[in-house]
Amino acid sequence: MAGSALALTALPMGLTHAQFRVEVAGVGLTQFPFTAVAFLGNDVAAHDMAAIVRADLERTGQFRFVEPLAGSLDENSRPDLTAWRGRGTDSLLLGSVTRLADGRFDVRFRLWDVVGARDLGGLSYPVSAADLRLAAHRIADQVYEKITGEKGVFSTRIAYVSKVGPRYNLWVADADGENARAALSSPEPIISPSWAPGGSQLAYVSFEARKPVIYAHDISTGRRRLLANYRGSNSAPAWSPDGKQLAVTLSLSGNAQIYAMGAEGGEPRRLTTTTSIDTEPVFSADGRHIYFVSDRGGSPQIYRMSAQGGQAQRVSFQGNYNISPAPSPDGRHLAFVSRVNGAFRLHLMDLASGEVRPLTETAGDESPSFAPNSRMIIYATRDKGQEALMTTSLDGRIKTRLAGAQGDIREPEWGPFAR
């Protein structure tokens, strides 16, 4: 495996230290004041637990950090909550890091409700050095859920594609953009990554065979399966919520049409039968419907049909270019890209009312994907060929930006909650 080791070190590493930068726009936000005290004994570990939790929470725009009082505390301490209340914080995170005899680390925390003077509970995470960041993200998830009542997504992962010079890489990174590792490196384009439910596999379109072909890729082992390599183009894979099948776009009939196929392969079953372009299929959260893009009405619009195919209802009505539908996991919203006066902008539809509003003022938005808690959307944006990834809250007010250290980054797809 010496050759493989060399190939691995030759990967461009410029993106591995990328991080999302918060750009909070707008006023009137209510933010939860919180404090995370440096974890006792954190010196033994390579990562600062309290700092990672703080960065995770601040990046949401929903939290405001309050500098801690002097003194060292851990999860076993009984803090003087009156003093902390005077400091102006609502929540207090305390913890410790201990090296275990087997070389792993025991990361512990306890969260205090300063206002209600309540112990909100604590947990212990015994982890390897490589999983210290993950432990911190899981703590941030716990804090986020205790305070907001919503599940946190800090321990989830994102996939995206970079283009640096002539090289394309498919990356898997922590939700904060850190810890990026290349799953695939190719001299030909890679597009449309799609996470399988459970988060162990990605399907994507690779052009390495000088045509678009769909692979399913187990990211922990690097094992790949060819899912679709039919005559013409094979593209736009999307997993069903039960993981048993994928919707894909094939051009067997000469034009792009939507097919369903088993996750283990097998004969594709045609779901649309038109002479138009039908593409970008994506399952609704309940698996009963497929949203897709079709130009059957003369311009690309978003439609919805049964997951079995058949009659389709038009979903988008404003403008003459609406593409890339992304339904929220809670079934309430549909994110998509709409062209407005020549600008391609991320929009959000309330599926119950049909109401649509723009979430950005940029001109080259692409590829929206919901966080698994349905509270944020990740998307790509480009301006004169310069590409970056963005996240936005559903009201469009809180945005973060992840720019590649070199080259372009695109095609983000937010992974599911870990099972």
Place this chain on the structure above:
Amino acid sequence: MNKLVSPTAPRHAVRPTASVLLVSLLSATLMACASKVSLDEVPVTDRSNAPTAPVSPLGQGAVNPQAQGGAAPSNEVSPVQVTQSGDVQPAQLERVVYFDYDSFVVKPEFTAMLEANARYLKADPQRRVALEGHTDERGGREYNLALGQKRAEAVRRALSLLGVSEQQAEPVSFGEEKPAVNGFTESDYAKNRRVEFTYR
């Protein structure tokens, strides 16, 4: 993950219990390794010698008990490398058809070029050509892939009328992914809206 009891409880009361499982899973994931994939070997399956049951230590040990049970995703990522290959193209042939904006019509000025390529293909039934459709960069990647396919299909039909068999010409699309020129003017875009003939 272990619930911490109250701060006054002795520390040994909350020792983790999943250590044995965690260590074995960790060593399994550490064995995952990179491998090279040659284009000659596409389609690719099972390129890696890595074990099949990776589990994240935290995924198994740290979620709340109700959520446990499924296969936890590993935090490991094993990279796969793809290398390049090239085909030699016949030098005497023009090999690009250009299209107007939002158009899929093969213009009359390309008739002679299409006839020359048709003659070349018909001269040897073993010859194969990929008709690679491209768009300019405006719009979505997947929608542009479908538009590029439509251009490639238009050229395939034109070749078909000139007597080229279906087996010899495969229409495929690169969408906006492989622009001929990198630029943002209308004349740059015009050079990118094309179908390239690539002989294999």
